Amino acid sequence: MAKTILAVDDSSSLRQMVAFSLKAAGYNVVEAVDGQDGLEKAKLQSVDLVLTDQNMPRMDGLALIKTLRTLPNYAKTPILMLTTESSDEMKAKGRAAGANGWLVKPFDPQRLIEVVKKVIG
Amino acid sequence: MKRKKILGSHVKRLLSGVAIHGRRHLNEVETDLLQTELLLEEAIDKLTSSFMAIHSAVGARQEAIDRLLAGEKPSAEDSAKLSDMSGEIGQHVNVAITSMQFQDMTSQLIDRTLRRVAGLREFLGTLSEHGAEIAPETDSEEIVERLGKVSMALAIQSLELRSMLRKSVDQHHLESGDIELF
Numbered sequence: 001m002a003k004t005i006l007a008v009d010d011s012s013s014l015r016q017m018v019a020f021s022l023k024a025a026g027y028n029v030v031e032a033v034d035g036q037d038g039l040e041k042a043k044l045q046s047v048d049l050v051l052t053d054q055n056m057p058r059m060d061g062l063a064l065i066k067t068l069r070t071l072p073n074y075a076k077t078p079i080l081m082l083t084t085e086s087s088d089e090m091k092a093k094g095r096a097a098g099a100n101g102w103l104v105k106p107f108d109p110q111r112l113i114e115v116v117k118k119v120i121g
Numbered sequence: 122m123k124r125k126k127i128l129g130s131h132v133k134r135l136l137s138g139v140a141i142h143g144r145r146h147l148n149e150v151e152t153d154l155l156q157t158e159l160l161l162e163e164a165i166d167k168l169t170s171s172f173m174a175i176h177s178a179v180g181a182r183q184e185a186i187d188r189l190l191a192g193e194k195p196s197a198e199d200s201a202k203l204s205d206m207s208g209e210i211g212q213h214v215n216v217a218i219t220s221m222q223f224q225d226m227t228s229q230l231i232d233r234t235l236r237r238v239a240g241l242r243e244f245l246g247t248l249s250e251h252g253a254e255i256a257p258e259t260d261s262e263e264i265v266e267r268l269g270k271v272s273m274a275l276a277i278q279s280l281e282l283r284s285m286l287r288k289s290v291d292q293h294h295l296e297s298g299d300i301e302l303f
Contacts, residue, residue, distance in 0.1 A: 011225045017218050055229065055289050084226055084290045086299065095303045104298025106222035109215045111297055119302070 003120055004028040004045070008038035008052040008064065009082070014105075018051065018082070021109035022116065035059025039067055046073060049120045054083035054090070062097045069098040078119045082107060128261050131268035138272055142244065142279045146237050149286070153230045156293060160230075163295050164223035171217035175210055182206045219297055226290045233286055240282035247274050 005027050007018045012033075019029040030047060032038035034056040042050065050068065054061035061081055068074040080101040081094050091102045103115065185199050195203070251271035255264055292298070 009225075011228070014222060014225045017221060021218065084229060084292060086291055091301065099303065101300070101302040103300050104292075105225060106219045106292070106295050106298060108219050108297035111300060115300055115302070 002026055002028045003048040004030060005116065005120075006030045006032060006038060006042055006047040006050045006052075008032040008035060008050065008056070008061070010034050010053065010056040014053070017109075018107075018112070021107075021112055024109075025113040025116070027116070035061060035064035035067075038064050042068060042074060043071070047077065049116065050074075050077060050079040051082050051116075052079065054081060054085050054094075062093055065094070065097040065099055080115070080119065082112075128265055128268075131265050131272070135268050135272045135275075138275055138279075139244075139248065142275065143241065145279075146241055146282070150234050150237055153234050156290070157227045157230045157234075159293055160223045160227050160295065164220045167220035167295060168217055171213045171220065174213045175217070178206055178210050178213065182210075220295050223295060226292055229290050233288070237282065237286055240278070240286075244275060244278050244282070247271065247278060 005022055007015055007022070007029055008031075009015045009018065010033055015031045015033075019031060022029050030041055030045065032041050035052070036058040038050070038052060039059065041047075050064075052061040052064055059067075061083065065079050065081075068077070068079065078100045079098065080103055081099050082103045082105060083090075084105045086104045094102055100119065101115065103112065182203065185195070185203050188199065189195055248271065251267055251274070255267055259267075
């Protein structure tokens with residue numbers, strides 16, 4: 001059964017490109033427009049991996065990760081950040097919040113799929 | 122200190138504060154716009170190359186398909202080309218997807234510029250408001266007091282504006298970014 005990935009980004013074009021790339025590799029993709037939407041969708045259905053942007057309205061990526069990590073279902077679910085942010089300071093914050101990896105935009109679809117496969121198979 | 126000197130030093134402080142604040146923000150606006158231009162130029166170049174390469178690969182595939190449909194036996198070269206074509210097109214599509222992400226980056230840079238411009242407009246508004254309170258007959262002590270207040274208000278506004286405009290896009294090229302697993 002195909003694994004499901006929750007892709008959270010406030011840029012619709014970015015979400016489309018992430019979804020296109022992951023679906024082509026055989027994954028199911030659920031899209032969310034910001035952290036708040038991502039949290040609501042994560043509560044509604046179980047996902048195998050969360051791929052989230054950082055800078056978004058209503059709830060940013062770090063806040064989303066911190067909140068997800070308080071939910072029993074998401075205590076160990078892999079969460080990757082996919083963001084334009086590239087500073088060591090932000091990466092450290094992501095790690096402290098509970099992220100499992102940091103991908104700096106722009107992403108190359110092939111490399112994205114390789115990372116996702118490495119993390120969830 | 123004589124009243125005239127005190128007034129002069131307040132005017133000097135205000136003018137230099139406005140100049141420093143304005144220059145700093147305009148420099149950042151210029152940097153962000155130049156970065157936006159670089160990203161847009163590179164995106165257009167790469168997208169143009171990718172689309173032309175995709176068009177060319179699809180055309181070559183169609184020619185091979187047409188020869189097969191016409192009953193020709195595919196040569197070893199045709200067979201190899203056909204099997205490589207999906208991978209070739211896939212590579213061009215990947216480059217196009219990477220390049221199309223310029224929109225995400227440039228929109229953040231433009232948003233930052235717009236917020237900075239709005240902040241500068243507010244800054245000038247504060248200057249204008251306080252200036253309007255000074256009438257030709259206002260005595261110099263009151264002018265000194267008002268200049269002190271406006272300098273303070275502008276310094277606070279400048280700090281607030283700088284603190285809300287943290288730079289989140291440092292990319293100058295559309296190359297695939299770093300990946301780090303923790």
